[in-house]
Structure formats: C-alpha cells, structure tokens
Amino acid sequence: MVLKSFAYEALPMRVRFGSGSVSVLAEEIAHLGLRRVLVVCSPGQVRTGELVGAALGELSAGILAEARMHVPLSVANRARDRAAELGADGCVVVGGGSAIGLGKAVALEHGLPVVAVPTTYAGSEMTTVWGLTGDGVKRTGKDPRVLPASVLYDPDLTVGLPVPVSVTSGINAMAHAVEALYAPDASPIVSLLAEEGTQEMVAALPAIVRNPRDVEARTRALYGAWLCGACLGATTMSLHHKLCHVLGGTLDLPHSPTHAVVLPHALAYNQAAAPAAAEALSRALGEPDPARALWDLAGRLEAPRSLADLGMREADIEPIAERVVANPYANPAPITREGVVRLLRHAWAGQAPASDC
Missing domain, CATH: 3.40.50.1970 (Rossmann fold)
Known part of the structure; x- marks a missing residue:
C-alpha cells in the first residue's frame, strides 16, 4: 500500500x-x-x-x-x-x-x-x-x-432504546463513517475506524431488531457508534450531512430518520468518484454496491426510506436543493443543482438510490 x-x-x-x-x-x-x-x-x-x-x-x-x-x-x-x-x-x-x-x-x-x-x-x-x-x-x-x-x-x-430509534440512530452513525472515508482530510487512521465502525454496526443492528435486550449486540452497536463518532470528530463531512442539516433545520424533519433515508442516495451520488471509499464499504457491508446495500439493509430493518413519509412535501425539493448548493463545500463528486434535485426526488419518493445524480 x-x-x-x-x-x-x-x-x-x-x-x-x-x-x-x-x-x-x-x-x-x-x-x-x-x-x-x-x-x-x-x-x-x-x-x-x-x-x-x-x-x-x-x-x-x-x-x-x-x-x-x-x-x-x-x-x-x-x-x-x-x-x-x-x-x-x-x-x-x-x-x-x-x-x-x-x-x-x-x-x-x-x-x-x-x-x-x-x-x-x-x-x-x-x-x-x-x-x-x-x-x-x-x-x-x-x-x-x-x-x-x-x-x-x-x-x-x-437496552431500553426502542428498536426504530436504535435502527435510525445506528444508520446515522454509519453516515459519519461513510463520509469520513471520502473526506478531504481523510487519513489511514480514520479509514480504519470508519470501516470497523461500519462492520460493527451492520452486525449489531439486525441482532438488536431480533432481540432488543441482547446486551452483546447493544455493546457492539455502542462500540461501533464510538468509532463512527470519532470519524465525525476527525474529518470534514460532505454532501450527506449538508443535506440532513438543511432538511432538519428548514423543515424540522426528525434527525436520525432523515439520515437513514438520505444516506444511500448521498453515497450513490459520490461512490463512483470515491473508489477507495466504495471498496472499504464493500468490505464492511459484504456487497459490491455499498449504496444499494445500505438501502436494502434499511428495508430489512424497517427503517424509513422516504422523505415524504417523514413529512417533506414534493414542493420542498427545489427550495432545499437551492439551499444545499448555495454554499460550496468539499465533496468527491461535483455538486450541481440538477444532481441534488434528482437525489432528493429519489429520496422523497422512497425509490432505490441511483448513481446518475
């Protein structure tokens, strides 16, 4: 290497x-x-x-x-x-x-x-x-x-954290790891934390859904959350977090469910421009297409997959896109208004993530 x-x-x-x-x-x-x-x-x-x-x-x-x-x-x-x-x-x-x-x-x-x-x-x-x-x-x-x-x-x-909250909170944690892998200030240390944090969370969440009082699964999830949080603290976040901040601050959408919906779409937007990150996530998720794997995982865990279900109106898509692109920030793929609108339309409708954003 x-x-x-x-x-x-x-x-x-x-x-x-x-x-x-x-x-x-x-x-x-x-x-x-x-x-x-x-x-x-x-x-x-x-x-x-x-x-x-x-x-x-x-x-x-x-x-x-x-x-x-x-x-x-x-x-x-x-x-x-x-x-x-x-x-x-x-x-x-x-x-x-x-x-x-x-x-x-x-x-x-x-x-x-x-x-x-x-x-x-x-x-x-x-x-x-x-x-x-x-x-x-x-x-x-x-x-x-x-x-x-x-x-x-x-x-x-x-242990008493409700299963739906556990699932969306866990996906929220994975979002930190995903964006740390292609951050402009990424490092080998953070990439190790991100990959292991994702692996631990992917292993823990299905076990928590099966048995919410499984202390071993809860321990693995909390360990994964620590690693993913450390990634958030050490690097600069990109399109996914920008989208979630604007959606949350403007529309008051629930925080972790919004992350759960947006993450596969933001990753699909970026993964072709971040091959090393995609490779690490493929290892962690055990699938060749990490964005689709995250979307499928959310479905199996019964996490929300539609921004419309969280209270966003279709008429909100264009104004949100305008706010997202108003201030430039680091991202592997170029951020365009048209691309963000397409991303939001897929996420709003609950469609599978598309890489043509």
Whole structure:
C-alpha cells in the first residue's frame, strides 16, 4: 500500500467503556475537579436523568429535561440561564444528539466542561461540532470548548432504546463513517475506524431488531457508534450531512430518520468518484454496491426510506436543493443543482438510490 501525506489530530478526552460504566460517573466528575454539575436530558429521558442525578448525589445541581432536536435557540438560552442561575461548574448530558447538543450550547456560552453519557448511537459526543437552530436555519460550527472532557459508554443504558430509534440512530452513525472515508482530510487512521465502525454496526443492528435486550449486540452497536463518532470528530463531512442539516433545520424533519433515508442516495451520488471509499464499504457491508446495500439493509430493518413519509412535501425539493448548493463545500463528486434535485426526488419518493445524480 502506498501512503499519501496526511494529518491526524487526536481530540483530548477520556473514554470509559463497558457495562456498568455509569456507576463510576461520580468518580469521573471528581477526576475533572467539578463540584456542581447540571444534568441535561430530553423530556423522554427524565427517568435516566433522575437516575444519573441520584448517582451524583451532592454533585448534582439539578436536572434540565428540555433538550430538543436541532437545539432551538430558545431552548439553548433557557439552558444557559439555568446553568448560570444554579452556579453549575459543568454539565452531564444524558441521551442522544439532542441532549449532547444542548450541553454543547451551554459549554459554548459559559465554557463549562461537558461529561457525556450517550444512550443512542448519534456520535455527537466525539466532536467539537455544535449546532443551533433559529428562524428555520440550522447554523453549525466547531469550537474546542464544546468537546466533552469525558465520555462514558454504558451499553446497559441503551437496552431500553426502542428498536426504530436504535435502527435510525445506528444508520446515522454509519453516515459519519461513510463520509469520513471520502473526506478531504481523510487519513489511514480514520479509514480504519470508519470501516470497523461500519462492520460493527451492520452486525449489531439486525441482532438488536431480533432481540432488543441482547446486551452483546447493544455493546457492539455502542462500540461501533464510538468509532463512527470519532470519524465525525476527525474529518470534514460532505454532501450527506449538508443535506440532513438543511432538511432538519428548514423543515424540522426528525434527525436520525432523515439520515437513514438520505444516506444511500448521498453515497450513490459520490461512490463512483470515491473508489477507495466504495471498496472499504464493500468490505464492511459484504456487497459490491455499498449504496444499494445500505438501502436494502434499511428495508430489512424497517427503517424509513422516504422523505415524504417523514413529512417533506414534493414542493420542498427545489427550495432545499437551492439551499444545499448555495454554499460550496468539499465533496468527491461535483455538486450541481440538477444532481441534488434528482437525489432528493429519489429520496422523497422512497425509490432505490441511483448513481446518475
């Protein structure tokens, strides 16, 4: 193998992985020198948030169960005010991308360290990326202040994750790996993480569908999510993530189901222009056409495959395409308005991915 020049920057964080890891959360908080942390979660994760708050005892400043998809500015402002009011010196975020995103918003404003306890496979805990949505537009950026200082991966906390959420969250994780393989700042290190992360997720998700309480499958999925999230944190994302950010921020479509629908189509758009990435994904998926393999896998797992089913109108296709192509960004295949419109039409209708976009 001939290696090209590359750069790789390891992000500074601690990771605790394994069944029962949440039991050492207070120890992790003390290790970071924190004394009063705000527990952040979504309304649907209140019970888990209360469990974490009880485990922290006097270290807990309180629980804020207001996290929402795409981190609306109004919610972020309330969280920032609450953290300041309670005199919190850190945040413990419990849940998926919504909770972690809200914790990052607090960190961005107040510089408070974040400890993440992921209960889905979204991967945001591995990145310096933040996102805030206001006036129908989702803005994203990167800032080292929002990177969690510590991440605790406890598969036991994912056993109750509903199967449909597990599936779409897992496909969302694979999207990070897919785009990392053809990113402009890809490296051999990240490519190894991406291929193994995809393999683990592809193996785990069907087992979770068969038996949601299969701890071994949950452990493999969470391990795969960690690797895929690390890819997201180390590289620049391309067309797939741009599409999902615009669809989510503009139309308020559900985050991980949108990723599940769009991924095969975005990969089909790019895979001819990224042969090394396609080869790695073929190995991971065990199929010669990775885009079609992902679409077929979504069908077998009963994941959504149509943007129309998620609430997008056909009349939204052209305006979304305009927004996507308005700002140039790195992508293996040239991004054209006509190509993005064709991609969106296939994804909207629930058709199989086409490589002629």
